[in-house]
Amino acid sequence: xxxxxxxxxxxxxxxxxxxxxxxxxxxxxxxxxxxxxxxxxxxxxxxxxxxxxxxxxxxxxxxxxxxxxxxxxxxxxxxxxxxxxxxxxxxxxxxxxxxxxxxxxxxxxxxxxxxxxxxxxxxxxxxxxxxxxxxxxxxxxxxxxxxxxxxxxxxxxxxxxxxxxxxxxxxxxxxxxxxxxxxxxxxxxxxxxxxxxxxxxxxxxxxxxxxxxxxxxxxxxxxxxxxxxxxxxxxxxxxxxxxxxxxxxxxxxxxxxxxxxxxxxxxxxxxxxxxxxxxxxxxxxxxxxxxxxxxxxxxxxxxxxxxxxxxxxx
Amino acid sequence: xxxxxxxxxxxxxxxxxxxxxxxxxxxxxxxxxxxxxxxxxxxxxxxxxxxxxxxxxxxxxxxxxxxxxxxxxxxxxxxxxxxxxxxxxxxxxxxxxxxxxxxxxxxxxxxxxxxxxxxxxxxxxxxxxxxxxxxxxxxxxxxxxxxxxxxxxxxxxxxxxxxxxxxxxxxxxxxxxxxxxxxxxxxxxxxxxxxxxxxxxxxxxxxxxxxxxxxxxxxxxxxxxxxxxxxxxxxxxxxxxxxxxxxxxxxxxxxxxxxxxxxxxxxxxxxxxxxxxxxxxxxxxxxxxxxxxxxxxxxxxxxxxxxxxxxxxxxxxxxxxxxxxxxxxxxxxxxxxxxxxxxxxxxxxxxxxxxxxxxxxxxxxxxxxxxxxxxxxxxxxxxxxxxxxxxxxxxxxxxxxxxxxxxxxxxxxxxxxxxxxxxxxxxxxx
Numbered sequence: 001x002x003x004x005x006x007x008x009x010x011x012x013x014x015x016x017x018x019x020x021x022x023x024x025x026x027x028x029x030x031x032x033x034x035x036x037x038x039x040x041x042x043x044x045x046x047x048x049x050x051x052x053x054x055x056x057x058x059x060x061x062x063x064x065x066x067x068x069x070x071x072x073x074x075x076x077x078x079x080x081x082x083x084x085x086x087x088x089x090x091x092x093x094x095x096x097x098x099x100x101x102x103x104x105x106x107x108x109x110x111x112x113x114x115x116x117x118x119x120x121x122x123x124x125x126x127x128x129x130x131x132x133x134x135x136x137x138x139x140x141x142x143x144x145x146x147x148x149x150x151x152x153x154x155x156x157x158x159x160x161x162x163x164x165x166x167x168x169x170x171x172x173x174x175x176x177x178x179x180x181x182x183x184x185x186x187x188x189x190x191x192x193x194x195x196x197x198x199x200x201x202x203x204x205x206x207x208x209x210x211x212x213x214x215x216x217x218x219x220x221x222x223x224x225x226x227x228x229x230x231x232x233x234x235x236x237x238x239x240x241x242x243x244x245x246x247x248x249x250x251x252x253x254x255x256x257x258x259x260x261x262x263x264x265x266x267x268x269x270x271x272x273x274x275x276x277x278x279x280x281x282x283x284x285x286x287x288x289x290x291x292x293x294x295x296x297x298x299x300x301x302x303x304x305x306x307x308x309x310x311x312x313x314x
Numbered sequence: 315x316x317x318x319x320x321x322x323x324x325x326x327x328x329x330x331x332x333x334x335x336x337x338x339x340x341x342x343x344x345x346x347x348x349x350x351x352x353x354x355x356x357x358x359x360x361x362x363x364x365x366x367x368x369x370x371x372x373x374x375x376x377x378x379x380x381x382x383x384x385x386x387x388x389x390x391x392x393x394x395x396x397x398x399x400x401x402x403x404x405x406x407x408x409x410x411x412x413x414x415x416x417x418x419x420x421x422x423x424x425x426x427x428x429x430x431x432x433x434x435x436x437x438x439x440x441x442x443x444x445x446x447x448x449x450x451x452x453x454x455x456x457x458x459x460x461x462x463x464x465x466x467x468x469x470x471x472x473x474x475x476x477x478x479x480x481x482x483x484x485x486x487x488x489x490x491x492x493x494x495x496x497x498x499x500x501x502x503x504x505x506x507x508x509x510x511x512x513x514x515x516x517x518x519x520x521x522x523x524x525x526x527x528x529x530x531x532x533x534x535x536x537x538x539x540x541x542x543x544x545x546x547x548x549x550x551x552x553x554x555x556x557x558x559x560x561x562x563x564x565x566x567x568x569x570x571x572x573x574x575x576x577x578x579x580x581x582x583x584x585x586x587x588x589x590x591x592x593x594x595x596x597x598x599x600x601x602x603x604x605x606x607x608x609x610x611x612x613x614x615x616x617x618x619x620x621x622x623x624x625x626x627x628x629x630x631x632x633x634x635x636x637x638x639x640x641x642x643x644x645x646x647x648x649x650x651x652x653x654x655x656x657x658x659x660x661x662x663x664x665x666x667x668x669x670x671x672x673x674x675x676x677x678x679x680x681x682x683x684x685x686x687x688x689x690x691x692x693x694x695x696x697x698x699x700x701x702x703x704x705x706x707x708x709x710x711x712x713x714x715x716x717x718x719x720x721x722x723x724x725x726x727x728x729x730x731x732x733x734x735x736x737x738x739x740x741x742x743x744x
Contacts, residue, residue, distance in 0.1 A: 012517075090635055111635035112519035113589030132637070134519030169519060197516035 003301045007119040008127045010135045011176035019180060021307045022141050023148065025297035026290070028310035030145075033069075033293055042300050042310075043072035049097050050076040052108040052129065053090070058264055058288065059129050059139070063106050066295035075102070094118050104302060107131070112169075125302040133167045138298055139263055140173030142291040144181065146283055147218055149290070150259055155182035160212050162187075162244065163222030163271055165194045166233075170263045171222060175201050188212035189244055192233045209244060213253040220261040221246060221271050237270050247273045251281070259283050320736045321345050321357050322693060327366025331373055332670035333686035342371050344693030347735035351689045364738075366697055369730055372669045374406025374436075374694030375650065376676040376685050378466070379495075379549060379573060379621030381642070382408075382438070384430060385423070386415025391626040391714045393427065396646070397434035399624070399713040401740035403646040404729040406694035407677065407684040408624075410440040412448070413470040419443035419454040421462045428463050435739040436732070437684070437694070441466040441495060444483045448472045451479075453486060460490040465680050466547070468495035471596060471641075473531055475501055480534070484544035493545045493571075493680055498531035498556070499597065508637055510552075510583040510598045518586060520636065523598050525553035532556040536563040539570050547679055548572040550623050552597035554607030561616040571679045573621035574608045576645055576652040581605070581719060591632045591639035592719045595625065609661050612671060619676035622649045626715030644713045648706055650698060651725035658700070659726070665700065693736035702728040 003021055011019070032040060048067045052060050060076060067074040077097075090109070097105060104125045107115050112132030119126040130136040147154050159178050165171045165187045175198070178185050185203040187194050196205055206212040213219060224240055234240055246260070251273075260272070260282045268274040277284060300310070322344040329340045343353045343361075353361055382396035391399075393410075400408050410427065412418035418427060424442055431438035442464035443454045449472075456467060467487050473496060474480045484494050504523045509515050511522020528551070535546045536559060551557055551572045560572045577595065582602050585593045593599060611617040625642025632639050645652075653672065657663040677685035684694060708721035732740040 089633075091633060109635070111637040114635045116589055117635055132519050133521075166516075172517070172519060195516065197511075197513040200513045201517065 002306055006125045006302060007115070008137060008298045008302050009115045009119060010128065011137045011140050011173045011180075012135065014180070016180045019141070019144070019177060022294070022297055022301065023145055025301060025307045025310055026141065026145055026294040029296040029300070030290060030293035033289070039069050039071060041071045042305060043067065043070035043303055046103040046303060047073040047075065047101065048104045048106060048299065049102040050074065050106045050129070051094065051097065052077060053079045054108050054110045054130070055079070056108050056130070059108065062288070062291045063129060063295050066292050066299055069292065070296055070299060072299070090114060090118065091121055094122055098122055098124055104299065127298055127302055130169055132169065133172070134169050135173045136169040137173050138291070138295050139170050140177040141298070142287055142294040143174055143220065143261060143263070144177050145290045145294055146261065146287045147259065149286075150283060151217060154178060156184070157217040158184045158186065158215060159218040159220065160186045160188060160216045161220045161222065162209075162212070162246065163189050163193070164224055164228065165189055165198065165222065167225065168222050174220065175203055179203065186212050186216070190234050190240070193228070209250060210253060213250060216254045216258055218259045218261060219246065219254060222263065223265060223267060224271050241270055245271055245273065246276060248276065251276055261287060263287070320347075321353060321361035322364070322733065322736050323353060323358055323361040324364045324366050324371055324695065324697070327369050327371035327697065329371045329687065330666045330669050331687040332666050333373070333674040334688050336687065337666050342687055342695060344733075344736040347693055349687050349689050349691045349693050364697070364731065369697045369699050370665070372696050373673040373685050373687050374696050374732060374734065375404045375672045376407045376682065377405050377622050377624070377646065377649070378409040378619065378676055378680055380408045380410055380624040380646065381413065381626065382410045383626060384414060385426060389628055389714070393430040393434050393438055395712060395714040396624070396626070397436045397438050399644070399646040399711060400436045401732045401734070402712045402729065403648070404650050404696035404698055404732050405436060405646055406696065406732060406734045407437040407439065407682060409465055409680065410438060411468060411470045412441050412443045417443050417448050418464070419446050419448070421455070421458050424459060424462045424464060436734050439465045439682070441468050443467065444469045444474060444487070444494060445479070450474045450476060453483060456487050456492055457490055460492055464492070465682065466493045466495050468497070468549075471497050473497050473499045473501070477534060477538070481538050481542065484538055484546060485542045488542065488544040493547050495547045495549050496531065496535055497549050498528045498535065500527040500530045503527035503530070508594065508598070509586055510600045512583065512601060514583040514586060518589070520586070525555060525600060525604065528553045528597055529555045529559060532559045536560070536568055536570055539563070540566070540568045543569065545569045545571070550575045550578065550597060550621065551608060551611070551617060552578050552600050552604060554604045557607045557611040557616055561611065561614070564616060571618040572611075572616070573619050573679070574612055574617045575621060575623050576649045576656070577643060577719065579605060579609050579612070579656045580652050585719065589636045590719070591634065591636055592643060592717050592721065594636065594639055594641055595623070595643050596641035609657065612657065613661070613663065618679050620649065620653055620672050621676065622646055626713055627717050629716055632717045642717065644708070644715055644718050647711050647713065648718060648720045648725060650729060651727035652720065654700055654727040655725070693733060695733040696729060697731040698727060698729045700727050702726070704728050
């Protein structure tokens with residue numbers, strides 16, 4: 001089955017087969033990353049513009065790295081210096097970038113749905129690098145990629161997502177990816193940050209850390225955003241840590257070989273005990289490395305590449 | 315100015331006038347701008363005759379909730395283009411909201427608006443602000459505004475948050491027999507909210523507007539109405555619980571009324587899945603349960619009337635990321651077919667009931683002299699074919715704006731002619 005999508009906007013719209021295609025393509029690029037010479041010519045002559053209208057370091061560097069390893073030219077667009085501060089609309093900014101002969105736009109934006117909006121107005125592919133509280137599809141792909149690398153198929157596995165789910169695009173994309181692949185997903189955290197409206201997405205909603213973590217194969221932590229306490233969503237970071245922080249005792253409720261994941265940036269001592277973040281069970285930095293391969297795959301596929309054409313051999 | 319001299323004979327239509335309990339084949343006559351029982355044989359010879367065979371002939375529709383954007387935002391709509399859109403939709407009387415720029419909070423602005431309204435093809439009335447600048451701080455001069463022609467008071471989308479100020483406002487307005495129209499929204503619950511809070515907002519990652527924010531203010535208004543005896547009208551009810559609160563209040567004899575929009579009875583928040591800003595309005599589209607509760611409220615009389623909340627915005631303003639696009643949709647040109655579809659065809663309302671909600675009862679909320687074909691009434695008439703199928707093209711409509719969720723949709727029920735003061739102000743295809 002050929003890859004037919006020009007845009008990479010959400011996990012929700014992908015079929016299970018498409019998710020498998022992305023993961024397989026990422027697998028091929030992941031092997032290339034272990035070579036002495038990592039660069040491939042797949043996107044030579046293409047120019048990719050990273051339009052990051054919301055602050056990001058990890059995701060932007062990861063996309064830049066992925067594009068460079070594919071031999072594409074990369075231009076990253078800094079929100080603070082952009083014409084958006086002069087009143088130009090997103091549409092006009094993007095149309096200008098297209099008129100400047102960019103071949104693809106990677107968009108990070110605080111407004112949910114903005115990649116979808118741009119995709120309907122541009123003739124070039126749009127890749128979602130995170131939109132508001134909606135989706136962060138490449139993050140979910142790299143998370144699933146990492147789980148499969150460590151655990152094998154995720155079907156039937158218990159994955160717990162813990163923390164600020166309400167505002168998390170990472171959680172939403174992971175929920176879609178994991179449920180499509182047959183994992184059992186539990187979301188857990190304070191009732192103000194984990195509302196029951198997630199249930200229609202096929203997950204278990206819990207506020208009880210003990211039952212949630214019991215026999216889990218994976219626990220994925222989300223960063224607690226300090227500013228949330230100011231608006232009364234939870235009392236304090238201290239209260240959060242004592243009720244929901246992952247510490248050694250709580251980690252013992254997981255399966256012995258369970259993975260500890262985090263999309264970063266982490267708050268050591270808040271949502272995760274520092275020693276656990278550095279422990280053997282933590283795959284946090286491997287997630288970051290796998291992110292390059294996943295983003296290489298996404299850029300490659302949206303530029304018209306086909307999964308079977310990625311040279312998987314040394 | 316509306317010429318008052320024409321003789322008019324509307325023949326052979328199905329005449330439906332809920333105010334006079336008329337529903338049957340017959341004729342409607344007008345002379346001197348008023349409905350008359352009959353015309354003399356001599357008058358009939360010189361009268362303009364309109365053949366209404368196959369059409370429904372009903373009172374001109376009444377909409378007590380429109381935004382015509384003049385003065386200050388005439389790139390969106392003007393009183394003239396808004397009135398033309400009203401005429402095209404079968405409306406003959408509309409009440410403008412005062413959230414213009416500057417807002418209608420003083421006699422001068424009010425006079426400016428009414429001067430433009432006097433030249434419009436339909437009867438354009440206006441409400442005025444409750445507070446100066448709609449800032450929720452100081453009462454606007456209600457008595458002066460009434461003396462200059464304001465028909466109601468409202469701070470429109472800027473619901474007064476202070477219970478003390480709202481109490482004093484309704485007490486003061488009551489002295490002038492002015493109804494306060496309230497957009498019921500507790501702002502503390504809706505900061506940055508752009509759609510209904512629930513499963514769909516959760517899936518889309520958009521900030522939710524809980525129906526509790528409406529319910530709290532509806533309850534507050536019921537309590538203040540009960541306390542003061544003032545009439546408070548709840549605009550565009552969107553929540554099932556608000557319907558129930560109004561139902562109980564009416565049972566208790568409290569002087570509240572309420573309206574529903576065509577979009578809240580036709581659509582739900584599921585329509586937002588593609589982030590189309592032509593489905594973004596305030597209050598937002600809610601769930602299927604809310605939609606059904608509003609229809610039930612219209613059926614049992616809890617909700618008094620249909621109001622469109624016709625809210626034009628330019629294409630550029632709507633062509634934004636969902637979070638940044640302004641709230642509101644246009645509705646005058648689609649209200650009748652949408653209500654016929656949802657209420658008559660889907661919900662089995664009698665046709666006369668729907669006409670009642672869009673004429674007599676809408677006028678009744680503000681005691682406007684409109685909404686009937688009784689002899690002596692203004693000869694304001696709507697002629698429509700309830701079964702005609704047509705495709706609505708917002709780019710070819712009369713409104714200056716195009717922000718309609720029904721653009722490109724096939725609608726059933728089409729206005730053929732609109733008559734104001736005995737004069738034809740709109741004919742389909744003309």
